[in-house]
Amino acid sequence: MAIAPIVRLEPHLARHWAADVAACRASLRHNSRTFHAASLLLPRRVREPATVLYGFCRLADDAVDEPLAPRDAVDRLRERLDRVYAGTPTTVPSDRALAAVVAMYGVPRALPDFLIDGLAWDVEGRQYDTLAQLQAYAARVAGAVGAMMSLLMETRAPQALARACDLGVAMQLSNIARDVGEDAANGRLYLPRDWLREAGVDPAAWLAKPQPDPRIDAVVLRLLAEADRLYAQAAAGVGCLPLDCRPGINAARLLYAGIGHAVRRAGGDGVRHRARVPGWRKAALMARAGLQLWPSDTALQAPGLPANQPLLDAVAASAMPQRPGRAEFVIDLFERLARDERAARRWPGQGLVRGELE
Numbered sequence: 001m002a003i004a005p006i007v008r009l010e011p012h013l014a015r016h017w018a019a020d021v022a023a024c025r026a027s028l029r030h031n032s033r034t035f036h037a038a039s040l041l042l043p044r045r046v047r048e049p050a051t052v053l054y055g056f057c058r059l060a061d062d063a064v065d066e067p068l069a070p071r072d073a074v075d076r077l078r079e080r081l082d083r084v085y086a087g088t089p090t091t092v093p094s095d096r097a098l099a100a101v102v103a104m105y106g107v108p109r110a111l112p113d114f115l116i117d118g119l120a121w122d123v124e125g126r127q128y129d130t131l132a133q134l135q136a137y138a139a140r141v142a143g144a145v146g147a148m149m150s151l152l153m154e155t156r157a158p159q160a161l162a163r164a165c166d167l168g169v170a171m172q173l174s175n176i177a178r179d180v181g182e183d184a185a186n187g188r189l190y191l192p193r194d195w196l197r198e199a200g201v202d203p204a205a206w207l208a209k210p211q212p213d214p215r216i217d218a219v220v221l222r223l224l225a226e227a228d229r230l231y232a233q234a235a236a237g238v239g240c241l242p243l244d245c246r247p248g249i250n251a252a253r254l255l256y257a258g259i260g261h262a263v264r265r266a267g268g269d270g271v272r273h274r275a276r277v278p279g280w281r282k283a284a285l286m287a288r289a290g291l292q293l294w295p296s297d298t299a300l301q302a303p304g305l306p307a308n309q310p311l312l313d314a315v316a317a318s319a320m321p322q323r324p325g326r327a328e329f330v331i332d333l334f335e336r337l338a339r340d341e342r343a344a345r346r347w348p349g350q351g352l353v354r355g356e357l358e
Contacts, residue, residue, distance in 0.1 A: 020097035021048050024055025027094075031058055034255045037282060041289060042248035049101045049152045055094035057115065057145060064119045074120045081116065085109050105151045106321040110314035115144040122188075127203075129193045131226065132307070134176075135169060137190070139307035142172035147311040153245045156320070161312050162304035163237025167253055169305060170230035174260040177220045177227070180270035184210035195219045210271060217268030224260045224268070231257045235292070236299040243293060250289035258285055 028036045028051055035054060039047050064073045080095055084102060089095040101107065118140025128134040146168030150161050176183070176190045183190060184207055193203040199215040206213065234253055238246050255277065262275035277285075304312065
């Protein structure tokens, strides 16, 4: 990434940074307690752009997940992304902050495009007959996020990226296992249909009238076993990250795996209830996250999922931001942030709200 775009973005994006991050943080705290809890263990230099990344992902998911979402919702998302990468984002806080983040960290356009592809599959009502097809979906909606998070931690080594994408896919599989009943109520079924047929379940008939079924539970448990395999591989990649980033990523890994473990304790039943990780268990997992800073690297060289390979290729083909320009941008951004905070203390009520409305 050349210096010029970063310099051009600086005046109108840095000015709103504090307010935009605050808006994204509020969305994160409200919509994803698990990710929010893990993010608290990240250093500020990563936590803030990661919060922005979540803000955009949340907005994108909501745009296509509403019952009355317009047919052109995906096209509109791509148009917004066009503006983000042109440095002329909309005034929506998540868009404006994302424009600064992708410039600062050299996030290739192919990564958020990959995510939007997955959201388009949801809009199309695509079906997944095999595990490989489901992995292709998970790579888009979650593996892409893992790759972008790796870039925010300034880690681009192929092995580390492969493990970050593994982690994203594993987290998505945990979510799918937890949400079987909720998804079915909305007419969606993400469990591999070939697995369901092998278990003696007619996917279409069950989706038309979803009910608790031990055969469905068995398929859920099979999916969780695949998630656990990927979590184990992802653990090896933690050792490639900056030391101060490892507790936060460990926390994300352990907390989302904990969702799957809660489903497993319920016998794989994701229909009757939605599994939750109790607060005391979350606290124990977060404490454990700070102890596994030098994990075994035996799985670091494990073959990556074919579904994630386009993500690795996109990063390999992209250029890193030039250090001098990025450093100057970040220094100026936080100087402005400090001035905004001092001004807010002098004139309460004129800081974040005014920044969001400009």
